[in-house]
Amino acid sequence: MKAAVIVFPGSNCDRDMAVALRAAGADVSMVWHKEAELPSGLDLIAVPGGFSFGDYLRCGAIAAQSPICRAVVDHAGRGGFVLGVCNGFQVLTETGLLPGALMRNGSIRFVCRSQPLRVETNASAFTSGYAAGAEIALPIAHHDGNYFADAETLAALRAEDRVAFRYVGNPNGSVDDIAGVLSENRRVLGMMPHPERAIEPAHGATDGAALFAGLVGALVSG
Amino acid sequence: MQEPAITPDLIEAHGLKDDEYARIVRLLNREPNFTELGIFSAMWNEHCSYKSSKKWLRTLPTTGPQVICGPGENAGIVDIGDGQAVVFKMESHNHPSYIEPYQGAATGVGGILRDVFTMGARPIAAMNSLSFGVPDHPKTASLVSGVVAGVGGYGNCFGVPTVGGEVRFHPAYNGNCLVNAFAAGLVDTDKIYYSEASGIGMPVVYLGAKTGRDGVGGATMASAEFDDTIEEKRPTVQVGDPFTEKRLMEATLELMATGAVISIQDMGAAGLTCSAVEMGDKGGLGIRLDLDAVPQREENMTAYEMMLSESQERMLMVLRPEKEAEAKAVFDKWDLDFAIVGETIAEDKFIICHKGEVKADLPLSPLSGEAPEYDRPWVETPAATPLGAVPQIDPIDGLRALIGSPNHAAKQWVYQQYDSQVMADTIRTPGQGAGIVRVHGTTKALAFTSDVTPRYVMANPVEGGKQAVAEAFRNLCAVGAKPLASTDNLNFGNPEKPGIMGQFVGAIRGIGEACSALEMPIVSGNVSLYNETDGTGILPTPTIGAVGLIPDIDAIIGTVAQPGDAAYVIGATAGHLGQSALMWEMFARAEGDAPPVDLAAERRNGDFLRAQASAIRAATDLSDGGLALAAFEMAECSETGVSLGISDIATLFGEDQARYLVAVAPDATDAFEAAAQAGSVPIEKVGSFGGDALSFGDRVAPMSELAPLYRSAFEEAIFG
Numbered sequence: 012m013k014a015a016v017i018v019f020p021g022s023n024c025d026r027d028m029a030v031a032l033r034a035a036g037a038d039v040s041m042v043w044h045k046e047a048e049l050p051s052g053l054d055l056i057a058v059p060g061g062f063s064f065g066d067y068l069r070c071g072a073i074a075a076q077s078p079i080c081r082a083v084v085d086h087a088g089r090g091g092f093v094l095g096v097c098n099g100f101q102v103l104t105e106t107g108l109l110p111g112a113l114m115r116n117g118s119i120r121f122v123c124r125s126q127p128l129r130v131e132t133n134a135s136a137f138t139s140g141y142a143a144g145a146e147i148a149l150p151i152a153h154h155d156g157n158y159f160a161d162a163e164t165l166a167a168l169r170a171e172d173r174v175a176f177r178y179v180g181n182p183n184g185s186v187d188d189i190a191g192v193l194s195e196n197r198r199v200l201g202m203m204p205h206p207e208r209a210i211e212p213a214h215g216a217t218d219g220a221a222l223f224a225g226l227v228g229a230l231v232s233g
Numbered sequence: 234m235q236e237p238a239i240t241p242d243l244i245e246a247h248g249l250k251d252d253e254y255a256r257i258v259r260l261l262n263r264e265p266n267f268t269e270l271g272i273f274s275a276m277w278n279e280h281c282s283y284k285s286s287k288k289w290l291r292t293l294p295t296t297g298p299q300v301i302c303g304p305g306e307n308a309g310i311v312d313i314g315d316g317q318a319v320v321f322k323m324e325s326h327n328h329p330s331y332i333e334p335y336q337g338a339a340t341g342v343g344g345i346l347r348d349v350f351t352m353g354a355r356p357i358a359a360m361n362s363l364s365f366g367v368p369d370h371p372k373t374a375s376l377v378s379g380v381v382a383g384v385g386g387y388g389n390c391f392g393v394p395t396v397g398g399e400v401r402f403h404p405a406y407n408g409n410c411l412v413n414a415f416a417a418g419l420v421d422t423d424k425i426y427y428s429e430a431s432g433i434g435m436p437v438v439y440l441g442a443k444t445g446r447d448g449v450g451g452a453t454m455a456s457a458e459f460d461d462t463i464e465e466k467r468p469t470v471q472v473g474d475p476f477t478e479k480r481l482m483e484a485t486l487e488l489m490a491t492g493a494v495i496s497i498q499d500m501g502a503a504g505l506t507c508s509a510v511e512m513g514d515k516g517g518l519g520i521r522l523d524l525d526a527v528p529q530r531e532e533n534m535t536a537y538e539m540m541l542s543e544s545q546e547r548m549l550m551v552l553r554p555e556k557e558a559e560a561k562a563v564f565d566k567w568d569l570d571f572a573i574v575g576e577t578i579a580e581d582k583f584i585i586c587h588k589g590e591v592k593a594d595l596p597l598s599p600l601s602g603e604a605p606e607y608d609r610p611w612v613e614t615p616a617a618t619p620l621g622a623v624p625q626i627d628p629i630d631g632l633r634a635l636i637g638s639p640n641h642a643a644k645q646w647v648y649q650q651y652d653s654q655v656m657a658d659t660i661r662t663p664g665q666g667a668g669i670v671r672v673h674g675t676t677k678a679l680a681f682t683s684d685v686t687p688r689y690v691m692a693n694p695v696e697g698g699k700q701a702v703a704e705a706f707r708n709l710c711a712v713g714a715k716p717l718a719s720t721d722n723l724n725f726g727n728p729e730k731p732g733i734m735g736q737f738v739g740a741i742r743g744i745g746e747a748c749s750a751l752e753m754p755i756v757s758g759n760v761s762l763y764n765e766t767d768g769t770g771i772l773p774t775p776t777i778g779a780v781g782l783i784p785d786i787d788a789i790i791g792t793v794a795q796p797g798d799a800a801y802v803i804g805a806t807a808g809h810l811g812q813s814a815l816m817w818e819m820f821a822r823a824e825g826d827a828p829p830v831d832l833a834a835e836r837r838n839g840d841f842l843r844a845q846a847s848a849i850r851a852a853t854d855l856s857d858g859g860l861a862l863a864a865f866e867m868a869e870c871s872e873t874g875v876s877l878g879i880s881d882i883a884t885l886f887g888e889d890q891a892r893y894l895v896a897v898a899p900d901a902t903d904a905f906e907a908a909a910q911a912g913s914v915p916i917e918k919v920g921s922f923g924g925d926a927l928s929f930g931d932r933v934a935p936m937s938e939l940a941p942l943y944r945s946a947f948e949e950a951i952f953g
Contacts (some may be wrong), residue, residue, distance in 0.1 A: 020483070020567060021476050023392025027657035043566075060655075062390040065476030121385045121650045152389070152652040208654045213671060213786055215660070 012230045014055040015042045017083065017099075019074050024060030024097065024207065031207035032057065035223035036231075047078040054230045055092045056083055058099030060152075060205060070113065070155045071101035080106050092136060092230065093199040097153055100191070100201030109192055109201045110168070111160035116153070117184025123152040125216060126204055127179035128190055132172045135193050137200040140225025147218035149204035151182060156203040158185035158192075168192055175200055236267040236537070243267075247274035253605055260599050268537045268585060268592040272600070275503035275541055276510060279762050282604035285728040286760045289741045294749045299717055300756055306427055307348040307499065309756025310420070311718045313782050317672065318425070319679055320354035321417035322757035323362075323722040323778040327764055329470040330412040334379025338412050339387040339473035340545050345416040346391060347499035350482045351548065353426040353489050354418030357656060358670045359388050360397040361414050362683045362722070362776045363647075366407030368639055368950045373402070376410050377647075377951050383473075384414070385650040390475035391482070394659050395651035396668025397681050399776075402639050405687075408766025413722040415683055415778040419672060426489055428498040430516035430551045430577050435495060437509070437520060437575040440564065441481045441547040445530035447471045448504070448543025477546040477569075484567040485548060491563065493556035500547040506540045508549040509575070510583060513597045520597060522575035524587040536585055536592035551577060611734035617692040620811045620825030628885050628929040632865055634819040635858045636939060641814060642946035665792045665870060666853055667708045669783065678783040680714035686857065687772035688812045689827035694736045698743025698775055699830040703890055705779035706751045707854035710839035711893055713790040713846045714781025719748060721758040721777055726770025728762045736773040737762075743830075744775060750832035751839075753779055790842075794851045794871040794896030796923035801905070802860060804838045804892030805915045808883030814857040815886040834891040841914045842893055848901045848908070855892040860919065861885040863894040865927055869940050871896075877920035880930025896922055 014037040018025045029039045032055075040050050044063075049056070063074035074080060080102070087093050087108050095103035103109045116122060125148050130141040141147065160168065165187060168174050176191035183203075191202030206219030237243055244254050247270055257265055257273050265273060279285060295303035301318055302310035308322035326341025342359065349356050361384050366373050377400075388395050393416065448471035488494055496516065498508040505522070513520040524539050534542075552560055564571040578584075583600060585593035635641040648663035660678055661669035667682040684704040690697030702719065709716045721744060726733040748755055764771045783789055794800075810816055811825020842852060851871065855863050860877070868875035879885055897905050902918075909916040926935050 020480050021390065023390075023479065023655055024657075027655070030657060045566075061392060062476060062479075065390065065474070067476075120382070121389055121652070123389075123652045123654065124645075124649050150654050152654060154389070205654070208657050210657075213660055214654075214657065215662075 012037045012054050012227050013052050014039045014057060015050055015053050016057045016059055017042050017044065017079055019044045019061065019063035021063050021065055022059050022061035024205065027207045028057050028059040028096065031210050031223050034210060035227040037227050042079060044077045044079045047082060049082045049086060053086065053091065055094065056086055058095040058102050060097030060099060063098055063102060071098060071105040074102045075105035084108060087199055090196065090198060094137065095201040096205055096207065097203055100203055101155065103199065103201045108199050109194055110164045111158055111192065113155050114157040114159055115155050116157050121154040122182050126151040126182055128176045128204060129179055131174045131177055134172060135175065135197045135200065136226050136229035137222060138175055138225065139229050140221030146179060148216055149206055149219055150208040151204050153203055156183040156185065158189045160186060176202055176204065239264055239270060248278050249274055253277060256605065260596065260603060268540060269595055271537045271541050272506050272593055272595065275506045276600045277604045280502055281507055283760055284605045285607050285609050285762060286737065287606050288608055289738055292741060293745045293755045295754050295756060297752060297754045300754055301422065303756050304758060307351045309718065309720060310352065310425060311756060311780065312422065313677065316422050318420050318422050319417055319780055320349050320352050320420055321415065321720055321780055322348050323413055323415040323720045323776060324759040325722055325724060325761035326412045326414060327410065327724065327761050330380055331410050333470040334376050335383035336470050336472050338380040338383030340471045341412050341414040342384055342387040343473045343475065343478050343545050344501050345414045346393060346478060347501065349416045349418035350485055351497055351499045352420065353424050354420035355486060356393045356416050356418040358417045358668065358681050359393045359395045359415060360668065360681055360683045360778065361412065362399045364401050364406045364411035364774060366410065367402055367404050370407045374951050380412055381647050381650050387473055387475045389652040391479050392655050394653050394655050394670065396653055396659060396670060397663050397683060399683055400644055400647055403687065403772055405772045409764045409771050411724050411771065411774055413776045417681060417780060424489065426494055426497050428496055428511050428515050430496045430512040430518050432495060433518065433577055433579045435551045435577045436554055436573045437522065437577065438550050438552050438571060439527060439547065439574045440550065440571045441569055442474060442477050442544055443528040443530035443570055444539055444542050445544045446534065446538055446542060449538050449541045471543045471545050473545050480567040480569055481546050481548060484563050484569055487563045488560055491556060491559045493552050493560045495551040495553060497548060497550040500549055502543065504542050504544065504547065510597060510600045512549065512551060513583065514601050519578040519580045519582040520575055521578050521584040524585060526572045526574045528570040528572055536587040540585060609728050609734045610731045611738050612731045614694050614735050614739055617826040618824060623810055623882065626882060627932055628861065628880055628882060629932045629934045631815050631819060631882065631886055632861050633942065635814055635862050636865060636943040637946045638818045639947045639950040640818065641858055641862060643944050644947055646948045660786060660789065667712045667714065669712060669789060671786060676785050678786050680709050680712050680781040680783060682708035683776055683778045684708060685774055685776045687774045688817065688823055690736065690740055690773040690775060692812050693827040694739025694773060695743040696827045696830055698740035699747040699832065700827060700890060701775055701777040702744055702747035702751060702753060703830050703835045704854065704856050705777045706753060706835060706839055707893065709779060709781030710842050711790065711852045711854045713788050713843055714783045715843065716751060716753045716779060716781045718756045719753045719777050719779045721755050721775055723758065724761045724764055724771060724774040724776065726765045733770055740773055740775045747830065747832055751836060788846050790846050790849055790852045792851050792870055794867055794873065794922040795898065796873050798850055798896040798898055798922045799902050799918055800864065800875060800877065800920045800922060801895050801897055802892055802917050802919050803842060803895060803914060804834065805889065806884055806887060806892065807889050808887035809889045810883055810887055813886060813888045828888050828890050830890045838891050838893065838914060841912050845905060845908055848897060848905045849895045850898055851896040853894050855894055856888065859886045859888050860894060861929065865939065867894060867896065868922060868927060868936060869943060871922065873922050874924035874926045874936050875920060875922050876924065876928040878930060879919060880932060885929055
């Protein structure tokens with residue numbers, strides 16, 4: 012399984028994402044934001060956490076205009092898989108690959124802690140390693156994770172089973188406790204929690220490992 | 234623009250005393266011009282020259298087989314085996330943070346991170362030690378909010394995990410908060426970079442953010458007391474840009490990998506002046522700068538302003554000319570400004586040219602070498618008044634007073650605003666003693682702690698200084714780490730007062746003795762003096778940051794006790810209540826002497842604890858609040874109860890040193906006791922974990938009532 016991790020100048024979870032993907036068996040390359048083309052034969056693109064361009068105003072807005080993001084959108088348009096975590100989720104909403112927006116946390120403060128979540132669907136390559144309805148815990152670390160979508164979009168997300176994760180105990184004011192959403196074709200996932208920070212006992216939590224194992228497994232066999 | 238004439242008022246406004254100015258005139262054989270006066274004031278202020286403290290800092294132990302680089306460079310470097318080293322330092326940003334809390338704290342973090350990556354190390358951990366005034370002081374809530382958001386805002390964006398720290402409140406900090414920032418990085422021992430320039434005619438290259446007027450005179454401001462003109466000083470605080478710092482770090486590390494860097498120095502206090510002089514002085518060379526080439530953010534900047542600007546996220550380096558193309562490619566990749574702004578010269582001169590004029594022509598080495606050095610008069614701190622009678626109290630009420638105070642309540646409101654897990658190598662997050670970060674790609678880990686008990690230092694600077702080091706030693710031992718070395722951030726009042734200078738001298742003596750005995754040499758540090766407002770000083774606060782090595786992460790000692798585990802105290806208990814947290818929080822009494830520190834006992838008990846790591850389920854050091862607070866905290870963290878067969882107040886709340894609380898599984902107690910006996914280490918079984926209540930003798934309280942108090946008291950006290 013071939014994966015690429017996109018690196019913006021302010022990405023700071025790019026290495027962590029690559030480590031997690033490699034641990035699950037993926038062949039990972041790092042792709043700089045100024046590249047206009049992706050390596051050939053990619054199965055997955057991961058957009059990692061961080062502060063892509065400082066993100067002092069609207070998180071991910073500048074990144075979404077970078078040359079590589081046009082290639083990411085094209086990859087998704089061809090049915091390719093894309094995973095966006097934290098800042099990556101923000102970037103994916105800014106590119107329009109995922110609906111909704113991520114606003115400043117309701118508390119107006121950055122929040123970093125272990126967060127209980129419910130896996131709402133396992134009908135996606137990303138969540139295939141979990142049981143639907145399972146409660147897991149993943150680290151969160153963000154200032155702008157307050158998910159918002161209009162009523163119509165929310166209705167569609169619910170009706171189409173596209174809410175991948177919900178918070179158990181909402182940490183940031185997200186509408187309907189939404190922590191992660193899938194695209195219509197279920198091949199793009201954006202999520203605020205950090206699965207790559209919970210893949211081995213040394214992390215004190217391992218609930219993220221199933222995401223990478225399930226994803227790599229699904230893409231290899233699929 | 235017409236430059237101001239040099240008048241006595243102007244000299245005073247630059248923080249230079251009459252005799253210091255006379256020294257300048259003697260050195261130059263003439264009066265300095267305005268730009269030169271600015272350069273001297275920047276180099277000779279307390280912040281940059283350490284003129285009051287140098288004499289005493291020289292007495293500290295700074296060497297050891299593990300030390301690769303001691304004080305004098307950007308940060309200290311300590312060997313951790315396998316060709317790797319840890320680079321670390323702690324530095325204050327007190328005055329800026331009081332004036333402008335968010336940016337003051339943020340740029341404090343930025344400065345210390347730069348110190349670390351300037352040496353070639355990638356930062357892997359940060360901590361911060363914060364001291365504020367009392368919660369009901371009108372400025373406290375906004376200072377706490379701003380400082381914490383600033384620390385988080387910078388470190389989170391930069392991408393370094395914040396894994397530890399301290400937060401305290403005391404009226405002595407009402408008008409002068411302390412913000413001490415620590416950073417540590419990882420470097421290969423054959424890829425370390427220093428500031429010493431070499432080679433004549435080598436290009437001096439400026440890299441990073443453009444120079445603006447922010448922070449002009451900041452270092453001089455940081456060396457003065459506060460008074461009611463403080464608001465006017467806001468423009469002297471710099472503004473941080475962690476995104477640029479992140480790019481600067483990546484570009485610097487990439488540039489080093491190309492082999493282009495001869496020497497490098499970050500622009501911190503007194504920016505271009507200090508960094509250029511440092512590189513030239515270390516290399517025995519002169520420097521000529523052409524300010525027209527400096528990337529500028531504002532129009533019509535003068536030489537004076539550029540030389541004193543403290544704009545953030547800037548580096549100065551001497552590069553190999555033949556590598557210019559490779560260097561330019563790195564700068565372009567990261568979209569950073571760079572410019573060749575000068576060259577090294579053979580003559581011992583610091584020459585500043587701007588718009589076709591020589592704006593300064595000074596001898597270079599005397600700028601640092603001839604800086605004034607004072608042997609300030611000092612008086613020994615008088616012996617503390619004895620502790621008066623201690624009222625009879627219910628021990629549960631004593632515990633409630635502690636866990637209900639912002640000083641001893643849980644600090645999650647603070648540390649949840651810091652990203653503690655970025656880089657995915659954090660093994661222990663804040664709130665559980667020392668922070669632990671794995672050395673990436675290995676099974677080794679480093680432990681980090683920051684400690685000081687200012688009440689002790691106030692009562693007895695020597696014992697208080699020792700205690701700060703001893704507590705750091707214990708916090709490292711309690712996680713199973715071998716203490717390696719320390720950094721000191723010495724925050725005191727006005728050194729021109731003999732009483733304050735006496736606190737400084739005493740604390741240094743105590744720190745030195747403890748660092749020698751515990752083999753934790755001081756490898757870097759920072760002195761912050763003049764922490765006074767309207768003539769009232771802070772509590773003497775010599776913060777000790779320390780680093781320990783854990784050879785294998787499987788050997789880390791935990792923090793969670795299991796129901797049924799026995800609770801032991803390692804170390805002897807005498808019941809010392811002088812200057813204790815209980816007396817302060819419950820009765821507002823700061824009486825008695827600080828607890829004495831027996832360094833041999835510290836060493837023996839710490840070594841014993843580490844040797845017994847496999848027999849111990851959970852460990853914590855005993856410090857503020859004694860056994861009572863430690864037992865509660867371990868039970869709370871373990872989501873269980875604890876019962877101690879002790880109701881005596883002095884035994885429960887005494888702050889005797891060299892002690893730990895450990896939880897030992899029932900099947901391991903015999904071996905544990907035998908090992909203690911064999912090593913002549915005093916241990917005592919004090920109770921056991923389990924149930925859903927805390928009991929001290931026959932006094933009982935449900936954990937379900939105590940835990941919420943502990944978890945909410947901080948926010949309640951500060952923000953009501």
